Amino acid sequence: GHFSYGVNLKYFYISNFGSPDKDFSFDLGCTYRITNHPVWGYHRAGVSLINCYPAEAGSISMMRYASSLSFQYMINLFNSKFDLRSKIDLHDIFNSGVIKDHQEPQSSSYFQFAVNTFPFISLSSGFQLSNFEKITNWNLEFKVNVPQINNGRELSIVYQITNFTSSSLNANHSLFYIFEFGRHREENFARRLGLSADINATDLYNRAMRAFFSGNYWESFFLFKRLLHQFPDFYKNDNATYYSGLCLENLDFREAAIKYLENVEVSYPSSQMIHAARLAIMRIYYRNDDYFNVASQYQLLEKRAAPDSIRMHAFYIMGEAEMLQGNYNKAIQYFSIIQDPHPVYAYAQYSAAVARYIKGDENHAIINHLENCISATANDNREEIKNRAFAYSGMLFYEENSLSKAVAAFRLVDAKSIFFEDALLGLGWAAVKARQWIDCFNSGKLLETTSQRPVLKAEGCLLQSYSLIMQKKYYDAEKAVQKALDIVKNYNGLPEDSLFSRKLMYENTRLIYANLGDIISGDYVTVGDVRDHDSLHTRQIEIKKEIDSYLLFNDEAKRLKIFNLTLANVKNDIEFTLAKLKEIMVNLENSDTEKNIRKDIQLEKQIRELKNQVEKSK
Known part of the structure; x- marks a missing residue:
């Protein structure tokens, strides 16, 4: 202490x-x-x-x-x-x-200054005052310490000179040596302790680290907490404090995690984990939308000359924070600093592409960032960002009318990716533009069966109907359009009052969860009370499920909000297509043969009108 x-x-x-x-x-x-x-x-x-x-x-x-x-x-x-x-x-x-x-x-005072910059050599000097008025003596000391020839124990030779300012006293010259032999009592104590306590401390630390890297953050946290409580002088307690904070961060106890991470610098000011702790605090503030404190932590990392790897992570977080605040030029500057093969390079390049797209930059600059993202050094954790980049690239190529490139990009999206539905939709509309009706039908059919989103399922049915119309399969086309109409007929998206009420419930749940974090991270829970741990863990799992449920709901709401922008257009397209189909089928029933249908100018006009409507809709 x-x-x-x-x-x-x-x-x-x-x-x-x-x-x-x-x-x-x-x-x-x-x-x-x-x-x-x-x-x-x-x-x-x-x-x-x-x-x-x-x-x-x-x-x-x-x-x-x-x-x-x-x-x-x-x-x-x-x-x-x-x-x-x-x-x-x-x-x-x-x-x-x-x-x-x-x-x-009566008083006396003594002041000494020592320099130990040379290997094995120490120089010191001092002087003594009497009643803060007069220097009574001064001294110089030269010391050589060579413990390496004495098995790590002290072996020193010291020369001292003490000179008295009074003329009646002569200077003293001293030469002596210091030699340690045998085991010191503290060494014997440390050895005994090493047979019991230190082994237990090391075992606890290793168990906690194994639990952490296996994803068992709850058990890992309490092992670290026990280590810090029972062995306050363990030589790796700075690491234990840092990983305790990471455990709380992964459990989403944000406020409690910040306290532990801040304690790394407070309790261990010379620790190498300080920069990593600041980066973790920066991440938590970013999740809390606290951009002021994000910038504050970033400035501290820059002032303290953090390692380049940590600085690259900090650049990425700053770039994302600037993006969310609408500062796209600053965001691109931060993203551009990050170099391959850093783990966040692919994410930074993708975000830079999005920033340029929102700014309205030219497509070749955006695609350049996406290509950098796709070609980033291979890493299993980056496959999803690459799928996202493929889908985004396909959209840009589609807008440029480079249909072959668009189709190639969409087809590279993995079928297990969450962006596969976007790729299917892109493939369907690219097939419409290219008048590849078989591909259009297949993409629409797969989209209908794969997606759980009403708007996308309806668009899948609509794509099938366009393909069937162009193949003159009007009855099948009518069934597909009617199916699309049934899907969206009673669907109006997520109402605003539902979003608002779910958000209020989430904020209340967050407060309860933060309070639980204070309980487990504080002194309320003893490190050995297993029953308390189990009951609290059960409660933590239940509350965390509620939080995760809302986060998934919120992500889906944001995604649906994008599709809801086209919901009205999809409904209009469905209604128009259905009306035209019925008109075509009436004319078809009044015709004697297929040959007469082809000669029917009015019918061909209606088909061309429908085709133009399809092309205008995308």
Whole structure:
């Protein structure tokens, strides 16, 4: 902790020429660690009281050992390369003249500066003041320490010179050595501890890490919590604190995760995990739509010279945050900094393409980003973003009327992808433009059977009807159009009041879930209470299902909102196609043969009119 305390007990035995005297006393002292910062250094302040009970020095004179009060301040900079120490002593503070007559006690102060920048060599210098007025002496010290030839134990040779400013005293020259042999009691204690506690700590840490990387974040968190609670001095507790925060982040306890991640820098200011913790905090703020704090964490990462890998992640998050705020040029700048083969490169290139599309940039610039996304270094986790890029590329090629390229792009979308339905829809309309009616029918049929979205199912039926009409299969076309009409007839999309009520329920559930996060991350839950863990885990799973359900609902609502923009057009197309089909079929019933139908100018006019309507609709 920040505070350290100490007590010395003393026993005095004075022979006193055959009439021995005995007495006792004790010293008290404490230090406080002010800061331990990689830049500002290690600062510690201390105070001690020597001879709290003034022991008697002799029964005849009744002289007592003097009591003194000392204040110390120590500064350690740049990993012990520079040391600054100061000490102020107030002497004989229990003297009757000091207590009764309020005289100022005698004082002395000492200041020392040490340099340890050279291997095995230390240089130091200091001076002493009397009553803060006069320098009474100064000293220099030269020390050579070579523990490597003593099995890691200290082996030092020290030369000191102390010069007194008074002319009546000569300078002192000292040469001595320090040699350690045998095992220190602390080493023996550490060895005994290593056979029990440290092995348990290492085992706990390894179990927690295995649980984390297997995706069991609940168990992993409580293992890390137990480690931090039972072994506060374990050498990997900075990692344990960081991964505890990641466990909470993956469990979606956002506020609790931020507390743990911030504690990495507070408790372990020299840890290498600080930059990764800041990046995790940045991610959480992004999910909370807190763009101000996203930018604040980004600036801290830049100031502290974070590793390039972490900075690339930060650039991506900043780019996405700028996108959501409508700052597309800034977003593109952030995305462009990220280079392959960084894991977020493919995502950055796709987002840059979307930003350029929204800006209205030329298609070749957009497609260039999409090609970079598709050709990014292979990674199983990036296949879905590539499917998305293929679907987006197909849409752009379709708009450019480059139908062969559009079809090639759409066909590269994997059938298991969530963007497969978009690809099928694109293939269907590309077939309409290219007048490939068999392909049009197949795409529409597959879209109808694959999609669960009413608008897309209706469009699949509509594509089938267009293909059947152009193949003169009017009765089958009528069935397909009627099926499309039945799908959308009573469908009006998601009503706004439903969206609003679900959002209110979600926000309330979020508050309950955040409170649960505070409970499991705080001191309310002990590390050994398994029954509490199980009951809380059951509750966590239930609430998380509600949250995930809303998030899926919200994503679907956003997607449907895009399709709902064309819902009215789809209904109009269906109604128009159905009306024309009935008109064509009436004329067909009045015709004697197929030959007479082809000669019927009015019928051909109606077919051309329907074909033009199809082409105009897309």
